[in-house]
Amino acid sequence: MDPLTISNISVSYNKQTVIPDLSLSLPRPGIVGLVGPNGAGKSTLIRAITGVTPISRGKIYLGSVDLLKLSALDRARRIAVVPQHAPMPDNFKVQEIVMLGRTPYLPIWQNETANDHAVVTRALKQTNVYSLKERFVGDLSGGELQRVVIARALAQEPDVLLLDEPTAHLDLKHQASILRLINSLTTVNNMTVLLTMHDINQAAKCADTVALISHGIIQAYGSPTDVYTSERLSKVYDTQVEVITHTDRELPFVTIYDNLQ
Amino acid sequence: MLNSPIASSLLLFVILITAIILGVAIGSVPIPPRIIMDLILNRMSITNITIEEISKYSTILFDIRMPRVALMALTGAALATAGATYQGLFRNPLADPYLVGVASGAGLGATIAITTNLNSDPLGISIITIAAFAGGIITVGIVVMTARVSKTTPVTTMLLAGIAIGSFATASTTLLMLRRPDGLQRAFNWMLGAYLGGGWTPVKIMIPYMVLGSLFIFINARALNVFQLGEEQAQQLGINVERLKIILIAAATLMTASAVAFGGLIGFVGLIVPHALRILTGPDYRRLLPCCLLGGASFLVLSDLAARNIMAPQELPVGIITALTGTPFFIFLLRKLKRSVF
Numbered sequence: 001m002d003p004l005t006i007s008n009i010s011v012s013y014n015k016q017t018v019i020p021d022l023s024l025s026l027p028r029p030g031i032v033g034l035v036g037p038n039g040a041g042k043s044t045l046i047r048a049i050t051g052v053t054p055i056s057r058g059k060i061y062l063g064s065v066d067l068l069k070l071s072a073l074d075r076a077r078r079i080a081v082v083p084q085h086a087p088m089p090d091n092f093k094v095q096e097i098v099m100l101g102r103t104p105y106l107p108i109w110q111n112e113t114a115n116d117h118a119v120v121t122r123a124l125k126q127t128n129v130y131s132l133k134e135r136f137v138g139d140l141s142g143g144e145l146q147r148v149v150i151a152r153a154l155a156q157e158p159d160v161l162l163l164d165e166p167t168a169h170l171d172l173k174h175q176a177s178i179l180r181l182i183n184s185l186t187t188v189n190n191m192t193v194l195l196t197m198h199d200i201n202q203a204a205k206c207a208d209t210v211a212l213i214s215h216g217i218i219q220a221y222g223s224p225t226d227v228y229t230s231e232r233l234s235k236v237y238d239t240q241v242e243v244i245t246h247t248d249r250e251l252p253f254v255t256i257y258d259n260l261q
Numbered sequence: 262m263l264n265s266p267i268a269s270s271l272l273l274f275v276i277l278i279t280a281i282i283l284g285v286a287i288g289s290v291p292i293p294p295r296i297i298m299d300l301i302l303n304r305m306s307i308t309n310i311t312i313e314e315i316s317k318y319s320t321i322l323f324d325i326r327m328p329r330v331a332l333m334a335l336t337g338a339a340l341a342t343a344g345a346t347y348q349g350l351f352r353n354p355l356a357d358p359y360l361v362g363v364a365s366g367a368g369l370g371a372t373i374a375i376t377t378n379l380n381s382d383p384l385g386i387s388i389i390t391i392a393a394f395a396g397g398i399i400t401v402g403i404v405v406m407t408a409r410v411s412k413t414t415p416v417t418t419m420l421l422a423g424i425a426i427g428s429f430a431t432a433s434t435t436l437l438m439l440r441r442p443d444g445l446q447r448a449f450n451w452m453l454g455a456y457l458g459g460g461w462t463p464v465k466i467m468i469p470y471m472v473l474g475s476l477f478i479f480i481n482a483r484a485l486n487v488f489q490l491g492e493e494q495a496q497q498l499g500i501n502v503e504r505l506k507i508i509l510i511a512a513a514t515l516m517t518a519s520a521v522a523f524g525g526l527i528g529f530v531g532l533i534v535p536h537a538l539r540i541l542t543g544p545d546y547r548r549l550l551p552c553c554l555l556g557g558a559s560f561l562v563l564s565d566l567a568a569r570n571i572m573a574p575q576e577l578p579v580g581i582i583t584a585l586t587g588t589p590f591f592i593f594l595l596r597k598l599k600r601s602v603f
Binding site: 050051052065071072073074075076077079080081083086087088089091092096097100101103104106108109111254 | 285480484486487489490491493494496498500501539544545547571
């Protein structure tokens with residue numbers, strides 16, 4: 001299977017280097033959690049992979065395909081993004097929004113084919129929003145909306161799905177259901193999934209592998225148990241943290257060490 | 262909401278045909294529909310009726326009313342289509358065809374022509390028209406270049422540049438008018454959309470801009486839908502955002518500039534018609550844009566009909582009618598609607 005290989009990329013914004021030299025390999029299928037402090041370069045890395053932000057050096061390969069040499073349309077057929085803050089036109093219906101995910105496959109003058117409708121129906125069903133397809137997106141709850149955005153990304157039939165803070169602003173029940181959905185993407189869709197998360201405990205629960213990033217550099221990469229050591233996290237987050245191991249699940253649990261009271 | 266795209270287009274097409282018939286029939290000399298029919302059949306050499314009564318209407322119909330109605334239809338279609346395009350492109354419900362400085366630039370161009378008493382009529386059309394067209398295009402060019410930040414044209418920067426440069430042009434227009442008060446009335450009339458005549462020439466000049474402009478806008482209608490997800494997402498879906506922006510701004514600007522040059526600054530059409538039609542057709546630009554073409558044309562033909570007749574023999578600038586009738590209609594639609602239109 002084709003892994004996503006990022007080798008020695010460097011990204012700058014306004015002459016300021018955000019990512020100096022970063023290499024990362026993402027397995028397929030597989031879920032990698034990208035964790036790190038604010039401003040560490042998580043969103044920049046996602047933008048670099050999608051081509052929205054140009055990279056000044058390095059290579060990104062999907063299997064043997066050089067992503068940087070692909071046209072924007074070809075890249076959009078392989079890589080889809082679920083952004084953290086996305087404008088949503090309230091007056092579009094759910095199925096119209098999901099259909100926009102077919103854009104990379106449609107020449108500008110051509111309308112959707114039966115196959116496009118079939119792909120959209122599959123995406124709506126997999127994300128459990130099929131019953132909402134005639135609803136206006138402006139009428140949806142936060143949890144429903146997030147599923148619709150994921151459905152739109154699935155309609156792109158990508159090999160790689162990038163999710164930026166997919167559970168932010170959701171309550172516990174909806175967080176759990178979004179995480180279950182993301183988990184199914186590797187088994188059902190055979191995808192490479194990269195997700196950024198502020199909540200590093202949730203990342204540990206959801207991802208097989210985590211990458212800890214700060215100052216645009218991957219500080220550690222591996223299983224949550226290996227990556228989450230109190231010494232490393234305290235240094236990266238510049239805060240004293242404590243790592244406890246869940247007795248029954250063998251998962252690390254990270255908490256702030258300071259007694260805040 | 263009419264769900265079938267064919268039904269809504271058909272309804273608007275019938276309205277447009279009715280508006281055109283009323284537009285050519287009603288006036289200081291009413292022409293009975295039966296005679297309009299005979300005259301058109303005669304012109305097409307299908308019949309050959311040579312009754313005195315019919316031929317006296319011929320000049321009024323073919324040389325005065327028809328070109329005027331055609332110009333109004335083209336102008337309304339251009340403004341409504343350009344308005345919908347700008348609203349989609351800027352993802353801003355308040356965007357109208359004049360947003361990026363076309364109007365103020367055209368106003369300045371026209372005022373320069375009026376106050377310097379340029380009276381030549383090259384190409385058989387008023388120099389005011391040519392000056393307005395040039396003023397509009399030059400101003401948008403300056404706005405786009407000002408707003409360009411290293412190969413991209415951010416939407417908010419462009420809106421601000423449009424407002425700033427537009428204000429500069431408006432101030433210059435006012436200054437010119439104050440210095441040459443004798444041109445004030447003419448400049449003022451032009452700005453409110455007073456018809457300047459010119460027979461079929463303006464129509465012939467406008468048609469290429471309309472055809473090219475709508476062609477470029479219509480083939481990008483689905484891309485405009487994708488644009489509603491924001492620029493970054495559109496880019497991630499494979500849309501060449503910067504190229505699309507330039508194509509659509511150029512197309513909408515050419516349509517607007519040609520409309521403004523011949524029709525003057527007719528307000529509200531480009532803002533209200535697209536919103537009213539969104540309620541009818543939904544937000545999909547593939548349905549909305551053709552409806553704007555038809556609906557904008559009908560609205561302006563009917564407004565012009567009112568402008569010519571309600572205070573006859575005095576003719577009102579059509580901009581007054583579009584504002585006076587469009588606003589209450591729009592308020593009615595907004596109040597009736599439970600959800601946000603845009």
